[in-house]
Amino acid sequence: MSKARLMQGNEACVEGALAAGVRFFGGYPITPSTEVAEGMAKLLPTVGGKFVQMEDEIASMGVVLGASLAGKKAVTASSGPGISLKQELIGYAAAAEIPVVIVNVQRVGPSTGQPTAPSQGDVMQARWGTHGDHPMIALSPWSVREAFDTAVMAVNYSERFRTPVILLMDEIVGHLREKVELPEASAIEIYPRRKPSCTRAEGYEPFTPDKDLVPNTANFGEGYHIHVTGLIHDDTGFPIGSPKITREVTKRLHDKIEIARDEITHVEEYFMDDAEYAVIAFGGTARTAYEAVANARKKGVKVGMVRLITIWPFADKAVKKIAEKVKGILVAELNYGQLVGEVERVVAGKCPVELCAKYDMTIFEPAEIEAGIDELVAGGKA
Amino acid sequence: MERSFEKYFRQNRLPHLWCPGCGNGIVMKAIVQAIEKKGLDQDKTVIVSGIGCSSRASGYMDFDTLHTAHGRAIPFATGIKLANPELNVIVITGDGDCTAIGGNHFIHGCRRNVDLTVVLFNNSIYGMTGGQASPMTPTHKKATTAPYGAIDRNFDACRLAEAAGATYVARSTAFHVQHLTDMIAGGIDNKGFSFVEAICQCPTSFGRKNKMADPAKMMMWMRDNAVMKAAWDKLPDDKKTEEKFPIGLFYNESETDYATAYNEVIQIAGGADK
Numbered sequence: 169m170s171k172a173r174l175m176q177g178n179e180a181c182v183e184g185a186l187a188a189g190v191r192f193f194g195g196y197p198i199t200p201s202t203e204v205a206e207g208m209a210k211l212l213p214t215v216g217g218k219f220v221q222m223e224d225e226i227a228s229m230g231v232v233l234g235a236s237l238a239g240k241k242a243v244t245a246s247s248g249p250g251i252s253l254k255q256e257l258i259g260y261a262a263a264a265e266i267p268v269v270i271v272n273v274q275r276v277g278p279s280t281g282q283p284t285a286p287s288q289g290d291v292m293q294a295r296w297g298t299h300g301d302h303p304m305i306a307l308s309p310w311s312v313r314e315a316f317d318t319a320v321m322a323v324n325y326s327e328r329f330r331t332p333v334i335l336l337m338d339e340i341v342g343h344l345r346e347k348v349e350l351p352e353a354s355a356i357e358i359y360p361r362r363k364p365s366c367t368r369a370e371g372y373e374p375f376t377p378d379k380d381l382v383p384n385t386a387n388f389g390e391g392y393h394i395h396v397t398g399l400i401h402d403d404t405g406f407p408i409g410s411p412k413i414t415r416e417v418t419k420r421l422h423d424k425i426e427i428a429r430d431e432i433t434h435v436e437e438y439f440m441d442d443a444e445y446a447v448i449a450f451g452g453t454a455r456t457a458y459e460a461v462a463n464a465r466k467k468g469v470k471v472g473m474v475r476l477i478t479i480w481p482f483a484d485k486a487v488k489k490i491a492e493k494v495k496g497i498l499v500a501e502l503n504y505g506q507l508v509g510e511v512e513r514v515v516a517g518k519c520p521v522e523l524c525a526k527y528d529m530t531i532f533e534p535a536e537i538e539a540g541i542d543e544l545v546a547g548g549k550a
Numbered sequence: 551m552e553r554s555f556e557k558y559f560r561q562n563r564l565p566h567l568w569c570p571g572c573g574n575g576i577v578m579k580a581i582v583q584a585i586e587k588k589g590l591d592q593d594k595t596v597i598v599s600g601i602g603c604s605s606r607a608s609g610y611m612d613f614d615t616l617h618t619a620h621g622r623a624i625p626f627a628t629g630i631k632l633a634n635p636e637l638n639v640i641v642i643t644g645d646g647d648c649t650a651i652g653g654n655h656f657i658h659g660c661r662r663n664v665d666l667t668v669v670l671f672n673n674s675i676y677g678m679t680g681g682q683a684s685p686m687t688p689t690h691k692k693a694t695t696a697p698y699g700a701i702d703r704n705f706d707a708c709r710l711a712e713a714a715g716a717t718y719v720a721r722s723t724a725f726h727v728q729h730l731t732d733m734i735a736g737g738i739d740n741k742g743f744s745f746v747e748a749i750c751q752c753p754t755s756f757g758r759k760n761k762m763a764d765p766a767k768m769m770m771w772m773r774d775n776a777v778m779k780a781a782w783d784k785l786p787d788d789k790k791t792e793e794k795f796p797i798g799l800f801y802n803e804s805e806t807d808y809a810t811a812y813n814e815v816i817q818i819a820g821g822a823d824k
Contacts, residue, residue: 191633192629192632192633194625194629210819212821213812213815213816213818213819213821214819214820214821214824215821215824216816216821216822216823216824217821218632218633218812218816220628220632220808220812222625222628222658223654223655223657223658224654226622226625226655227622227624227625227628227654227655227658228625229625230618230619230622230624230625230626230628230629230655231625231626231628231629231632232629233626233629234598234616234625234626234627234628234629234630234631234633235629235630235632235633236629236633237616237626237629237630238596238629238630238631238633238634238637239633239634240633240634242629242633256619257619257622260618260619388596388614388616388630388634388637389593389594389596389614389634389636389637390593391593392614393592393593393612393613393614393615394614394615395608395609395614395615395616395617396615396616396617397609397616397617398617398618398619399617406563406609407609
């Protein structure tokens with residue numbers, strides 16, 4: 169019997185999180201992410217986990233941080249205004265180094281926007297949504313199967329780096345139904361919760377970084393009597409009004425992701441071997457971009473596609489390499505133009521960068537991206 | 551003199567940052583004495599606080615401690631308790647933290663009946679930011695944001711908690727230390743959402759604005775105006791003046807707590823042995 173199942177992206181995301189060891193979810197209903205909460209409510213108790221529907225988006229974020237501190241891998245999910253409301257505590261997770269995954273099934277904004285319509289307008293919010301300096305990891309799947317895989321990856325990264333990770337889905341992938349075959353549990357690599365490296369008597373401090381710059385913070389209830397705060401703190405976890413510590417902590421938070429950047433920056437290339445032009449896309453839009461590129465190839469245009477799976481940290485190296493190779497880059501995104509700024513920063517004038525933007529609540533048609541490719545080849549927009 | 555409560559403090563984090571004459575230290579000590587009285591395992595007890603003067607208490611207490619964001623202590627505490635129900639979770643919050651920015655979390659915490667003990671340090675003011683009016687600043691009292699006297703009507707947090715579904719509701723003051731300790735201990739005993747309002751003095755930010763800058767006088771005000779519930783219930787209405795207020799245990803009803811109820815969900819879903 170085939171193990172293939174017909175499944176929605178949001179459902180696959182639930183399956184992936186559970187497979188990665190998630191046992192706690194706190195959430196609030198909001199379109200188009202609600203199926204994630206519904207799936208968690210149904211499946212978590214079947215594996216001994218817990219689901220709680222909170223009074224609002226802020227509480228949903230707070231409850232998963234509490235659960236994570238008490239030792240459970242935890243996820244929350246939302247969309248649009250809900251993600252905006254969560255921002256303060258996403259910053260708390262970054263500052264206090266609490267593993268957590270936030271699923272953002274993007275819809276049209278700002279504000280209530282177009283609640284049921286797809287968008288990729290939260291690219292910059294994912295990076296800069298909360299106040300202050302902090303790094304961010306954001307992953308964006310393009311298929312139902314990849315919603316599963318990136319959910320596993322997001323949970324693993326959150327644990328490995330003790331940081332919030334955003335699973336930056338979009339309504340296209342969230343509500344897409346595809347036939348998928350999910351991997352066996354034995355085939356899934358799980359990053360376990362980090363453990364304290366020594367006892368209190370041996371001088372344990374909860375925020376002393378390990379060699380990879382990530383601390384091995386104890387869970388609550390393990391006898392370490394740790395203090396966790398959103399204030400800038402030293403290795404002991406206690407707040408300290410010191411310029412030196414403030415600088416060092418801020419730098420370490422960035423460095424712990426930066427030194428692993430190559431490893432966690434996932435990019436896939438299609439038709440790029442002999443490509444003279446490249447389309448950069450991600451998430452649901454990459455599906456359309458792929459078809460557009462394939463159609464252009466049939467017309468004899470030497471164009472390829474670069475798909476970003478990791479949105480943050482940005483794929484500087486991969487994009488730079490492409491810029492040195494091609495005559496022009498087209499960035500296709502379902503917003504007014506966000507990722508294109510990052511591409512321009514990295515390309516730094518080495519080749520023309522054109523934007524193929526769409527922000528009318530409908531998804532791209534392949535012809536629209538093909539037209540963008542034609543313009544790029546013809547030497548830019550008139 | 552018996553000072554066994556000292557083991558519950560992080561001696562290297564003291565002295566505290568509170569102003570001279572502040573009541574927060576009295577309430578903090580009442581909490582640890584209630585913990586001692588109930589014999590809670592220090593390794594299995596978590597103190598969760600929000601933001602504000604009172605919420606700094608968590609840093610001085612030798613347990614696993616969590617200083618959350620403004621108003622958010624109850625959601626964090628809910629996650630801790632549900633993730634690991636063997637932990638005793640005590641929440642420290644203030645009048646602004648709990649009933650203004652955290653008001654929604656407060657009423658839903660009560661409704662959900664998660665097994666938490668929430669101690670609200672009510673000093674009637676935002677102390678850390680320098681004396682702004684809170685939802686529990688009594689009407690007509692002055693604050694930096696109510697220089698002509700507050701016109702807002704103030705919350706009675708105990709009645710709010712009871713109406714929202716808390717299963718243990720009590721009030722005491724920093725003057726009635728032993729009584730306050732007993733009220734908190736009773737909250738720890740209750741397996742469900744327990745709420746204890748601890749009225750305490752802020753001579754610096756509230757007192758100075760309201761002709762009560764002397765901390766001892768503020769405590770005498772508590773002594774003179776707090777009425778034990780049994781006596782309050784018999785007090786004729788004309789004696790229940792604006793200044794007078796009841797203290798004691800107002801409500802205690804046994805109801806299934808959230809974690810216990812969720813265990814039944816896990817049973818039904820077939821995840822009990824997972």
